[in-house]
Amino acid sequence: MTLDDTMLKSGEQAVFGLRALYQRYGYAPFKMSKFEEYDLYVENKDFLVGDGVITFNDTDGKLLALKPDVTLSIIKNSKDEENAVTSKVYYNENVYRISKNTHTFKEILQTGLECIGNIDMYAMTEVVLLALKSLETVSENYLLDLSHIGILSAIVEPLAVSQADKKKMIRCIGEKNIHGMKELCASVGADETVCEKLTSLISAYGKPSEVLPKLRALHAGEEAERAIDELELITQTLEKIGYGSRVNIDFSVVNDMSYYSGIFFRGFVQGIPEGILSGGRYDKLMKKMGRKAGAIGFAVYLDMLELLDAHENEYDTDILLLYDESADIRELMRAVTVLSQNGTRVLAQKSIPQGIRCRQLLKYGNGGLEILENDD
Numbered sequence: 001m002t003l004d005d006t007m008l009k010s011g012e013q014a015v016f017g018l019r020a021l022y023q024r025y026g027y028a029p030f031k032m033s034k035f036e037e038y039d040l041y042v043e044n045k046d047f048l049v050g051d052g053v054i055t056f057n058d059t060d061g062k063l064l065a066l067k068p069d070v071t072l073s074i075i076k077n078s079k080d081e082e083n084a085v086t087s088k089v090y091y092n093e094n095v096y097r098i099s100k101n102t103h104t105f106k107e108i109l110q111t112g113l114e115c116i117g118n119i120d121m122y123a124m125t126e127v128v129l130l131a132l133k134s135l136e137t138v139s140e141n142y143l144l145d146l147s148h149i150g151i152l153s154a155i156v157e158p159l160a161v162s163q164a165d166k167k168k169m170i171r172c173i174g175e176k177n178i179h180g181m182k183e184l185c186a187s188v189g190a191d192e193t194v195c196e197k198l199t200s201l202i203s204a205y206g207k208p209s210e211v212l213p214k215l216r217a218l219h220a221g222e223e224a225e226r227a228i229d230e231l232e233l234i235t236q237t238l239e240k241i242g243y244g245s246r247v248n249i250d251f252s253v254v255n256d257m258s259y260y261s262g263i264f265f266r267g268f269v270q271g272i273p274e275g276i277l278s279g280g281r282y283d284k285l286m287k288k289m290g291r292k293a294g295a296i297g298f299a300v301y302l303d304m305l306e307l308l309d310a311h312e313n314e315y316d317t318d319i320l321l322l323y324d325e326s327a328d329i330r331e332l333m334r335a336v337t338v339l340s341q342n343g344t345r346v347l348a349q350k351s352i353p354q355g356i357r358c359r360q361l362l363k364y365g366n367g368g369l370e371i372l373e374n375d376d
Contacts, residue, residue, distance in 0.1 A: 030089035086117030114297035141270035150227030
Protein backbone atom coordinates (compact mmCIF):
# COMPACT_ATOMS: atom_id res chain seq x y z
CA MET A 1 0.00 0.00 0.00
CA THR A 2 1.35 3.41 -0.99
CA LEU A 3 0.61 6.36 1.31
CA ASP A 4 -0.77 9.39 -0.52
CA ASP A 5 0.65 12.21 1.58
CA THR A 6 -1.50 14.77 -0.25
CA MET A 7 -4.42 13.47 1.79
CA LEU A 8 -2.67 14.20 5.08
CA LYS A 9 -3.09 17.43 7.02
CA SER A 10 -0.07 19.68 7.45
CA GLY A 11 0.63 18.43 10.97
CA GLU A 12 0.38 14.80 9.90
CA GLN A 13 2.76 15.32 7.00
CA ALA A 14 5.18 17.14 9.30
CA VAL A 15 5.35 14.19 11.73
CA PHE A 16 6.73 11.86 9.05
CA GLY A 17 9.15 14.42 7.64
CA LEU A 18 10.49 15.52 11.02
CA ARG A 19 10.93 12.00 12.32
CA ALA A 20 13.01 11.11 9.26
CA LEU A 21 15.03 14.33 9.64
CA TYR A 22 15.96 13.70 13.27
CA GLN A 23 16.87 10.07 12.63
CA ARG A 24 19.26 11.14 9.84
CA TYR A 25 21.21 13.16 12.43
CA GLY A 26 21.42 10.26 14.88
CA TYR A 27 18.62 11.19 17.26
CA ALA A 28 16.89 8.21 18.86
CA PRO A 29 13.14 8.04 19.59
CA PHE A 30 12.11 8.70 23.18
CA LYS A 31 8.82 7.27 24.50
CA MET A 32 7.26 8.20 27.81
CA SER A 33 4.15 7.82 29.91
CA LYS A 34 1.08 9.95 29.25
CA PHE A 35 1.22 11.35 32.77
CA GLU A 36 3.59 12.45 35.52
CA GLU A 37 3.31 13.43 39.15
CA TYR A 38 1.64 16.83 39.37
CA ASP A 39 4.46 18.23 41.54
CA LEU A 40 6.81 18.10 38.54
CA TYR A 41 4.75 20.79 36.81
CA VAL A 42 3.99 22.83 39.92
CA GLU A 43 7.70 23.20 40.68
CA ASN A 44 8.42 24.33 37.10
CA LYS A 45 5.19 26.06 36.10
CA ASP A 46 6.97 29.10 34.62
CA PHE A 47 8.70 26.80 32.13
CA LEU A 48 5.40 25.54 30.71
CA VAL A 49 3.84 26.93 27.54
CA GLY A 50 0.58 28.42 28.82
CA ASP A 51 -1.44 27.74 31.94
CA GLY A 52 -3.65 24.83 32.83
CA VAL A 53 -2.85 21.23 33.78
CA ILE A 54 -5.37 18.35 33.78
CA THR A 55 -5.02 16.41 37.04
CA PHE A 56 -6.49 13.22 38.50
CA ASN A 57 -5.94 10.98 41.53
CA ASP A 58 -4.23 7.63 41.06
CA THR A 59 -5.57 4.53 42.83
CA ASP A 60 -3.15 5.18 45.71
CA GLY A 61 -4.35 8.80 46.06
CA LYS A 62 -1.26 10.35 44.44
CA LEU A 63 -2.07 13.41 42.32
CA LEU A 64 -1.06 12.88 38.71
CA ALA A 65 -1.27 15.08 35.62
CA LEU A 66 -1.70 14.47 31.93
CA LYS A 67 1.57 15.84 30.67
CA PRO A 68 1.38 19.42 29.29
CA ASP A 69 5.09 19.35 28.39
CA VAL A 70 7.62 16.81 27.15
CA THR A 71 10.98 18.39 28.07
CA LEU A 72 10.39 18.09 31.81
CA SER A 73 9.57 14.39 31.45
CA ILE A 74 12.69 13.74 29.37
CA ILE A 75 14.90 15.46 31.94
CA LYS A 76 13.28 13.54 34.79
CA ASN A 77 13.68 10.18 33.05
CA SER A 78 17.13 10.67 31.52
CA LYS A 79 20.58 9.92 32.92
CA ASP A 80 22.74 12.74 34.24
CA GLU A 81 25.60 12.70 31.73
CA GLU A 82 27.67 15.82 32.35
CA ASN A 83 30.90 14.48 30.87
CA ALA A 84 29.68 11.31 29.17
CA VAL A 85 28.40 10.76 25.65
CA THR A 86 25.73 13.32 24.85
CA SER A 87 22.22 11.89 24.74
CA LYS A 88 20.31 12.90 21.59
CA VAL A 89 16.61 12.03 21.49
CA TYR A 90 13.53 13.11 19.58
CA TYR A 91 9.87 12.59 20.36
CA ASN A 92 6.40 12.57 18.86
CA GLU A 93 4.12 12.86 21.86
CA ASN A 94 0.64 14.01 22.70
CA VAL A 95 0.52 16.76 25.29
CA TYR A 96 -2.56 18.13 26.99
CA ARG A 97 -2.85 21.88 27.23
CA ILE A 98 -5.05 24.79 26.36
CA SER A 99 -4.96 25.30 22.61
CA LYS A 100 -4.08 28.79 21.35
CA ASN A 101 -6.66 28.35 18.61
CA THR A 102 -9.70 27.05 20.54
CA HIS A 103 -8.75 28.27 24.06
CA THR A 104 -9.97 24.93 25.43
CA PHE A 105 -8.06 21.86 26.61
CA LYS A 106 -6.88 19.81 23.67
CA GLU A 107 -4.78 16.75 22.99
CA ILE A 108 -1.96 18.16 20.86
CA LEU A 109 0.65 16.21 18.94
CA GLN A 110 4.02 17.81 19.58
CA THR A 111 7.36 16.88 18.13
CA GLY A 112 10.87 18.03 18.93
CA LEU A 113 14.26 16.99 20.18
CA GLU A 114 16.53 17.29 23.18
CA CYS A 115 20.31 17.14 23.39
CA ILE A 116 21.48 16.45 26.96
CA GLY A 117 25.01 16.11 28.30
CA ASN A 118 28.24 17.91 27.48
CA ILE A 119 26.89 20.66 25.22
CA ASP A 120 29.65 22.07 23.02
CA MET A 121 29.50 24.47 20.07
CA TYR A 122 28.85 21.67 17.61
CA ALA A 123 25.87 20.41 19.60
CA MET A 124 24.40 23.93 19.83
CA THR A 125 24.90 24.62 16.14
CA GLU A 126 23.44 21.25 15.16
CA VAL A 127 20.28 21.88 17.18
CA VAL A 128 19.83 25.32 15.61
CA LEU A 129 20.39 23.81 12.16
CA LEU A 130 17.78 21.13 12.87
CA ALA A 131 15.37 23.85 13.98
CA LEU A 132 15.85 25.50 10.58
CA LYS A 133 15.45 22.20 8.75
CA SER A 134 12.30 21.50 10.77
CA LEU A 135 10.78 24.77 9.59
CA GLU A 136 11.89 23.94 6.04
CA THR A 137 10.04 20.61 6.34
CA VAL A 138 6.83 22.45 7.20
CA SER A 139 6.98 25.32 4.69
CA GLU A 140 9.25 26.82 2.05
CA ASN A 141 8.64 30.27 3.57
CA TYR A 142 10.22 30.29 7.02
CA LEU A 143 12.49 32.30 9.31
CA LEU A 144 14.35 31.64 12.55
CA ASP A 145 14.95 34.45 15.07
CA LEU A 146 17.90 34.05 17.43
CA SER A 147 18.82 35.74 20.68
CA HIS A 148 21.11 34.93 23.60
CA ILE A 149 20.13 35.05 27.25
CA GLY A 150 23.79 35.63 28.16
CA ILE A 151 23.79 39.11 26.65
CA LEU A 152 20.56 40.07 28.36
CA SER A 153 21.70 38.55 31.65
CA ALA A 154 25.01 40.44 31.56
CA ILE A 155 23.10 43.73 31.49
CA VAL A 156 20.10 42.97 33.71
CA GLU A 157 21.37 40.65 36.45
CA PRO A 158 23.90 43.10 38.05
CA LEU A 159 21.21 45.76 38.48
CA ALA A 160 20.26 46.56 42.08
CA VAL A 161 16.54 46.20 41.39
CA SER A 162 13.93 43.62 42.37
CA GLN A 163 13.34 40.42 40.43
CA ALA A 164 9.89 41.76 39.60
CA ASP A 165 11.43 44.83 37.96
CA LYS A 166 13.92 42.65 36.06
CA LYS A 167 11.00 40.64 34.68
CA LYS A 168 9.35 43.89 33.62
CA MET A 169 12.52 44.83 31.74
CA ILE A 170 12.50 41.49 29.95
CA ARG A 171 8.83 42.03 29.12
CA CYS A 172 9.61 45.43 27.62
CA ILE A 173 12.29 43.84 25.43
CA GLY A 174 9.87 41.11 24.36
CA GLU A 175 7.28 43.73 23.44
CA LYS A 176 9.85 46.02 21.77
CA ASN A 177 8.63 48.75 24.10
CA ILE A 178 11.40 51.38 24.11
CA HIS A 179 9.21 54.02 25.78
CA GLY A 180 8.18 51.58 28.52
CA MET A 181 11.80 50.60 29.11
CA LYS A 182 12.87 54.22 29.52
CA GLU A 183 10.05 54.85 32.00
CA LEU A 184 10.91 51.69 33.94
CA CYS A 185 14.62 52.55 34.09
CA ALA A 186 13.77 56.01 35.37
CA SER A 187 11.39 54.66 38.02
CA VAL A 188 13.97 52.20 39.44
CA GLY A 189 16.88 54.64 39.21
CA ALA A 190 18.83 52.67 36.63
CA ASP A 191 21.96 54.29 35.25
CA GLU A 192 21.46 56.08 31.92
CA THR A 193 24.17 53.95 30.31
CA VAL A 194 22.34 50.79 31.34
CA CYS A 195 19.10 52.19 29.94
CA GLU A 196 20.81 52.89 26.62
CA LYS A 197 22.10 49.32 26.46
CA LEU A 198 18.64 47.91 27.14
CA THR A 199 16.96 50.11 24.55
CA SER A 200 19.70 49.17 22.08
CA LEU A 201 18.80 45.51 22.59
CA ILE A 202 15.18 46.32 21.75
CA SER A 203 16.16 47.89 18.43
CA ALA A 204 18.77 45.20 17.65
CA TYR A 205 17.06 43.33 14.85
CA GLY A 206 18.25 42.05 11.49
CA LYS A 207 20.91 40.00 9.83
CA PRO A 208 23.75 38.84 12.09
CA SER A 209 26.38 40.67 10.03
CA GLU A 210 24.58 43.93 10.79
CA VAL A 211 23.54 43.31 14.40
CA LEU A 212 26.59 41.62 15.93
CA PRO A 213 28.87 44.69 15.58
CA LYS A 214 26.19 46.76 17.32
CA LEU A 215 26.07 44.25 20.18
CA ARG A 216 29.85 44.38 20.60
CA ALA A 217 29.66 48.17 20.71
CA LEU A 218 27.57 47.88 23.90
CA HIS A 219 30.69 46.78 25.85
CA ALA A 220 28.47 44.79 28.23
CA GLY A 221 31.26 42.73 29.78
CA GLU A 222 32.95 39.34 29.40
CA GLU A 223 29.76 37.30 29.75
CA ALA A 224 28.15 39.27 26.94
CA GLU A 225 31.26 38.93 24.76
CA ARG A 226 31.23 35.14 25.17
CA ALA A 227 27.56 35.12 24.22
CA ILE A 228 28.23 37.27 21.14
CA ASP A 229 31.08 34.93 20.15
CA GLU A 230 28.66 31.99 20.30
CA LEU A 231 26.08 33.80 18.20
CA GLU A 232 28.72 34.78 15.68
CA LEU A 233 30.12 31.26 15.27
CA ILE A 234 26.66 29.70 14.96
CA THR A 235 25.35 32.24 12.45
CA GLN A 236 28.55 32.16 10.36
CA THR A 237 28.30 28.37 10.19
CA LEU A 238 24.67 28.55 9.10
CA GLU A 239 25.63 31.14 6.48
CA LYS A 240 28.32 28.84 5.13
CA ILE A 241 25.92 25.92 4.62
CA GLY A 242 23.25 28.03 2.91
CA TYR A 243 20.88 29.13 5.67
CA GLY A 244 22.11 32.70 6.21
CA SER A 245 19.06 34.30 4.60
CA ARG A 246 16.78 32.38 6.96
CA VAL A 247 18.26 33.72 10.20
CA ASN A 248 17.75 37.01 12.04
CA ILE A 249 18.89 38.22 15.43
CA ASP A 250 15.96 39.51 17.46
CA PHE A 251 16.04 40.12 21.21
CA SER A 252 12.27 40.27 21.43
CA VAL A 253 12.72 36.49 21.34
CA VAL A 254 13.42 36.19 25.06
CA ASN A 255 12.32 33.90 27.85
CA ASP A 256 12.62 33.37 31.58
CA MET A 257 16.26 33.85 32.66
CA SER A 258 15.68 31.52 35.61
CA TYR A 259 15.45 28.55 33.19
CA TYR A 260 17.39 29.49 30.05
CA SER A 261 21.10 30.17 30.03
CA GLY A 262 22.27 30.60 26.47
CA ILE A 263 21.04 30.78 22.92
CA PHE A 264 17.29 31.02 22.48
CA PHE A 265 15.30 30.89 19.25
CA ARG A 266 11.82 30.92 17.74
CA GLY A 267 10.73 29.79 14.30
CA PHE A 268 8.04 31.21 12.04
CA VAL A 269 6.37 30.15 8.78
CA GLN A 270 4.29 32.24 6.41
CA GLY A 271 0.57 32.03 7.07
CA ILE A 272 0.81 31.64 10.86
CA PRO A 273 1.07 34.85 12.94
CA GLU A 274 2.90 33.22 15.88
CA GLY A 275 6.00 31.12 16.27
CA ILE A 276 5.47 27.41 15.57
CA LEU A 277 8.87 26.40 16.96
CA SER A 278 10.56 27.42 20.17
CA GLY A 279 13.73 26.30 21.88
CA GLY A 280 17.04 27.11 23.46
CA ARG A 281 19.65 26.10 25.97
CA TYR A 282 18.24 25.44 29.43
CA ASP A 283 21.13 24.56 31.75
CA LYS A 284 19.49 26.47 34.60
CA LEU A 285 16.42 24.24 34.41
CA MET A 286 18.70 21.20 34.54
CA LYS A 287 20.41 22.58 37.64
CA LYS A 288 17.05 23.38 39.23
CA MET A 289 16.07 19.73 38.72
CA GLY A 290 19.31 18.56 40.38
CA ARG A 291 21.19 17.73 37.16
CA LYS A 292 24.84 18.46 36.35
CA ALA A 293 24.56 18.10 32.57
CA GLY A 294 23.75 20.84 30.11
CA ALA A 295 20.84 20.70 27.66
CA ILE A 296 19.44 22.32 24.53
CA GLY A 297 16.38 21.48 22.48
CA PHE A 298 13.22 22.70 20.84
CA ALA A 299 9.60 21.82 20.20
CA VAL A 300 7.43 22.18 17.11
CA TYR A 301 3.81 23.04 17.92
CA LEU A 302 1.97 20.95 15.37
CA ASP A 303 -1.49 22.14 16.42
CA MET A 304 -0.66 25.56 14.99
CA LEU A 305 -0.24 24.01 11.54
CA GLU A 306 -4.04 23.72 11.45
CA LEU A 307 -3.96 27.38 10.41
CA LEU A 308 -2.08 26.35 7.26
CA ASP A 309 -4.79 23.81 6.50
CA ALA A 310 -7.44 26.48 7.03
CA HIS A 311 -5.75 28.70 4.42
CA GLU A 312 -5.15 25.90 1.96
CA ASN A 313 -8.51 24.16 2.28
CA GLU A 314 -10.68 27.00 1.10
CA TYR A 315 -13.10 24.38 -0.22
CA ASP A 316 -14.73 21.43 1.54
CA THR A 317 -14.38 19.39 -1.62
CA ASP A 318 -12.87 19.93 -5.04
CA ILE A 319 -15.85 18.58 -6.96
CA LEU A 320 -19.48 18.31 -5.87
CA LEU A 321 -21.18 15.85 -8.22
CA LEU A 322 -24.98 15.90 -8.29
CA TYR A 323 -27.02 12.93 -9.50
CA ASP A 324 -30.64 11.76 -9.34
CA GLU A 325 -32.57 8.50 -9.07
CA SER A 326 -32.34 7.85 -12.81
CA ALA A 327 -28.53 7.71 -12.75
CA ASP A 328 -26.82 4.54 -13.95
CA ILE A 329 -24.90 3.56 -10.81
CA ARG A 330 -22.20 1.77 -12.80
CA GLU A 331 -21.50 4.82 -14.96
CA LEU A 332 -21.79 7.17 -11.99
CA MET A 333 -19.21 5.15 -10.05
CA ARG A 334 -16.91 5.10 -13.07
CA ALA A 335 -17.19 8.90 -13.35
CA VAL A 336 -16.34 9.38 -9.65
CA THR A 337 -13.37 7.02 -9.99
CA VAL A 338 -11.98 8.94 -12.94
CA LEU A 339 -12.57 12.36 -11.38
CA SER A 340 -10.93 11.37 -8.07
CA GLN A 341 -7.65 10.36 -9.64
CA ASN A 342 -4.54 12.32 -8.66
CA GLY A 343 -5.95 13.18 -5.24
CA THR A 344 -8.96 15.24 -6.39
CA ARG A 345 -11.70 15.21 -3.75
CA VAL A 346 -15.12 14.24 -5.13
CA LEU A 347 -18.35 14.32 -3.16
CA ALA A 348 -21.37 12.68 -4.86
CA GLN A 349 -24.76 13.86 -3.56
CA LYS A 350 -28.37 13.96 -4.72
CA SER A 351 -28.69 17.57 -3.57
CA ILE A 352 -26.36 20.37 -2.50
CA PRO A 353 -25.54 20.11 1.24
CA GLN A 354 -26.11 23.31 3.20
CA GLY A 355 -22.98 25.46 3.49
CA ILE A 356 -20.84 23.25 1.24
CA ARG A 357 -17.92 24.95 -0.51
CA CYS A 358 -16.75 23.33 -3.72
CA ARG A 359 -14.31 24.32 -6.41
CA GLN A 360 -16.48 22.83 -9.15
CA LEU A 361 -20.15 21.88 -9.26
CA LEU A 362 -21.02 19.11 -11.74
CA LYS A 363 -24.21 17.30 -12.61
CA TYR A 364 -24.33 13.72 -13.83
CA GLY A 365 -27.06 12.84 -16.33
CA ASN A 366 -27.76 10.57 -19.26
CA GLY A 367 -25.73 12.90 -21.47
CA GLY A 368 -22.67 12.60 -19.19
CA LEU A 369 -21.21 15.33 -16.99
CA GLU A 370 -22.44 18.92 -17.08
CA ILE A 371 -20.53 21.79 -15.47
CA LEU A 372 -22.89 23.96 -13.40
CA GLU A 373 -20.29 26.12 -11.60
CA ASN A 374 -16.53 26.40 -11.86
CA ASP A 375 -14.27 28.53 -9.62
CA ASP A 376 -11.05 27.57 -11.41
